[in-house]
Amino acid sequence: MLYIAADTITPRLTYTLDWIFREQLGMDYTCLPSDKTDGLSGKALLNYSSRQMPGAVNIRPQGILYQSDTREQPVTYHRWKHTAVIFYNQPGAPIPFDLFGAVFFMLSRYEEYLSGARDKHGRYPASRSVATAYSFLKEPVADLWVWHLGRLLQKQFGLEPRERQFTFLPTFDIDTAYNYLDKPLWKHMLGGIRDIAKGKVGQAVLRYKVCRGRAEDPYDNFRWMEDIHHQYGFKPTYFWLLSDRRSSFDTNNDPDSERMQHLLQRYRDTVAYGIHPSYDSHRDPGVLRQEIQLLEQYAAPVAKSRQHYIRFTLPDTYRTLIAQGITEDYSMGYADSNGFRAGTSNPFPWFDLRDNKRTDLLVYPFVFMEATSIFYEKQSPDRAFEELERLYWAIRKTNSLMITVFHNYTLGTAGEYKGWRQHYLRLLDLATGNFAPKPIL
Template sequence: MLVYTPHITPRISYIIQLLNERWQIDVAVTDDLTLFQQSNDVKLVYAEERIDDSSLFLQSTGLLLQHDIRKQYITCFNWEDGKAFFQTTDDVGFDIFSAIFYLITRYEEYLEYEPDEYGRYAHWNSLAWKEGFLHQPIIDVWLMKFEAKLKQRYSLLTTHHSPFTFLPTYDIDIAWSYKHKGLLKTVGAVVMHPSTIAKRLRVLSGKETDPFDSYDWLQQLHEQYALQPIYFFLLAERNNEYDKNISPRKTALQQLIRSTAAKATVAIHPSTESAVNPTALKKEKEILQTIVRKPIPLTRNHYIQFHLPHSYRSLIVNGFTDEYSMGYGTVNGFRASTSHSFLWYDLEKEETTALRVHPFAYMDANSFYELHHSTEEALEEIKKLCSEVQAVNGTFITIFHNHMLGTDPMFKGWKEMYENFVATVISTKERSVEQ
C-alpha cells in the first residue's frame, strides 16, 4: 500500500510504521505526487484536500503536521456504533491517523493534569474515561473497521494478523507473609498482631504453607494450560511506605527468583524510589541480573509509578527494551486505547524509540483495593475485558499478585476466581482455533 501526504513528518512516519506492524504488510509513504499517481499499489491520500476519486481519502486535521505539544480541543461524536474524534468529511469520517496518534502516544499526559494521591497521571483526566471508552481497545476497533473500508474499495488487499494471546503476569511485591522476615520484624509483627502467633509458628516451623506462597500452585496452573507467564520481582534495597519487599540479599528470595527463572520469564519491578532515583533503578536491575546470571530487558514499575517522558527515557538509558506499566493503578481498562504492544513515541523529542510498550488491561489490586469488587464482580469484569481483546486479536495482559492467590483469609475466593478465568479463556481460545 502506498500513502501520499504532502509533508512527511516524524508523526506521520510513526503511524505508517504502526500500520505496517498491525497489518503485516508493506505500507510506504511518499510526498512525490507524480510517483503516487503512477503507482499501481493500493493507494491512500492523507492530505487537507482530496486529490482524485480513485484513491481512498483521509483528511488531515493538522495534528500530525505539528512539531510541538499543545492543548487539543477535542469533541467526540458517534461513529460506527462507537466513539471517534477529529471529525472530517472524508471517506472514513474522522482523522483516524491523528486520533490514533493522540491516544497511543499518551499525548494528554504531556499536558497539565490533576495527579492522583501517588502523584501519577489519574485516569479521570483521560479522554477515554470522560467519554466512556476506557474499557474498549478503541484503536484496535478503529483499525479493523478502517481495514474493512480499504478492502471494500481494494479487493486485492491482503492483510495478516497475529492471533489472540493471553499473557499472565505477576508482581511479587512481598514474597512471603511470615517467612524470611528476620527476628526484629517477626517480633514486631507478633506485638502488633498477637492473634497470628499460632499460625505464624506453624508456618515458620514448616508445618503450614506461608499465606502468600502461591508459587507451586501457579506453576501447576501454567503447565496445565500451557501458559508462558512473566514474574516481576520487587528488589528495593531500602524499605519505605510502599516498597515493603524482603531484602534482595536474602538467600531465600534469591532461590525463589532462580527457581522461577528456570520455568518462566523473570523481570524487574522497579521500586517507587527508583521512579525519582535513576541510580536505584540501575542498581536493582544489576541485582536481578546477578541473581539470574543473564540480562533483564523487561520491566514494570511498582505502583504503576511512571511519568512521561522521563520515566521511559530512564528505562532506555538503563538498557530496557520492553515496558509493562501501561495501565492504571486505580481502574482497569486500556490506558493507551490498544491491546497490542507498540513502540513508544517520545513526543518532546519527536522520535520513535526502540522501547516496546506492552499495555495491561486488568490488575487484581484495582478490583480489590480500589473498586472493592467481590470475586463475582471481578470475574465478570475480567471476562468482559478479555472478550474485547479477543474481538480484535490483541494480547490480554493481566496482573495478579502472589499474596492475593495464596491462602490469606483476606483474599478468600480470588484464587478460585483466577483459575475459573484461566480455564474459561483457554477453552474459548481453543474453540476459536478449531473453528
C-alpha cells in the same frame, strides 16, 4: 502495495503508519507527497491530505501529525461503527475522523504531557483522561479503528490484512514473596502483638505455625503458580521488587537472604523475569541500576520492567529505563481503573514527544490488574471477573494480545483474598477457549 498520499511526511506520521500497517495489518506501504500521485490511477491509494482524491480512501488530517510541538488539541468525539472516535472531522465519509491522528494521540499518551493532574503517588489518573471523559476506557479503540480500516482496504482494493491470533500473557508483580517467612524475630513479635490487639488471634496463630514450619506461608504459592501455568501451556512473567531500602511502599523481602536467592534461582528457567523498580527509584538511576544488577545474577540481561505502583511520568521514566538498557516496559495501564490506557492491548514502540521521535522501547499495555479491582474499584472477586470477562471479549474482537497483572499473594491462601484463585483459574479457562464461544465482530 498500498500508496499513501500526505501533505507532509513527518516523524509522527511515519511512526503511526508503521504501527498501523506494518505491525498491525501486515501490509506494506509507500508514503509520498500528495502532489506526486500522478500515475497511481487504479492503484490502492489512501489519501491523507487536505484535498479529496476520487477513487482513494480519504482521511482528512486534523493536524496533530503535521506538528512537532505539544499543544492543546480539539478532541471532537463521535461514534463510528459502534466504536468511539476522536478528531471527528468528515461527517458522512467512510472514515469520518482523523484515524491516524487519533491513533497517535492515544499511543503517544499526548494528553499526559499537557495535564498537570496527578494523584498522591504522582500518577496521571484515569479520571482525567479523554477515554474516561467520553466513556471509552473499556474499549480498545485504536485496535478497533485499525481493524475497521483493514476491512475497508480489503473491500475496496482487495488488500489482505494479516490474520491475527489471540494471545494471552499472564504477568505477576512480586512485591512481597513471603508474608511471614524470611523476616527477623522482632517483626514477628511486634506483628503477633498487633494481631492479638486487633482481635486477630487466628492470624497470630498462623504466623507462629509458619515460623515453626507447621504451616505454609499464605503468600508462598509459587509452586502452584508454576504447575498451573504449565498445565495450561502459558509462560508467565514475574516482575521482582528487589529494593534494599524497605518502606511502607517497598515491602519486599530481603533480596540478599538465602531464601530469596533460592526462590529467584528456582524459577528462572520456567518463568520470564523482569524488574519491578522500587517506589522512588525513578528519582535515582543509581538505585535502579543496583536493582537491575541484582536481578541479572539470575536472569541476564534484564530487558523487561514494570513500575511499582504503576508510578511513571512521561517522558522522564521511559528515558531512564532506556538509559538502563530496558527494552520492554509493561507499565502502560492505570492503577485506579482497568481498561485500555493507550487504546490498545497490543505492543507499540514508545514515541518521545519531547524529542519528537520514535524510540526502541517497546511498550506492552496491560488491561486488568486485580489490585485495581480490590483497592480502587472495591469490587468483589465475582464482580471483578465480570469486568475481566468483558475486557477479554473486547480484545477477542480483533484477536489481539491480552496482558493481566496479578500478585502472588492474591492467589495464595490469605483469607482476605479468598475467591481470587478460583477466578484466576476461570481466566485461564477463558484464555484457552474452554468457555462457550461468543461472537466476534
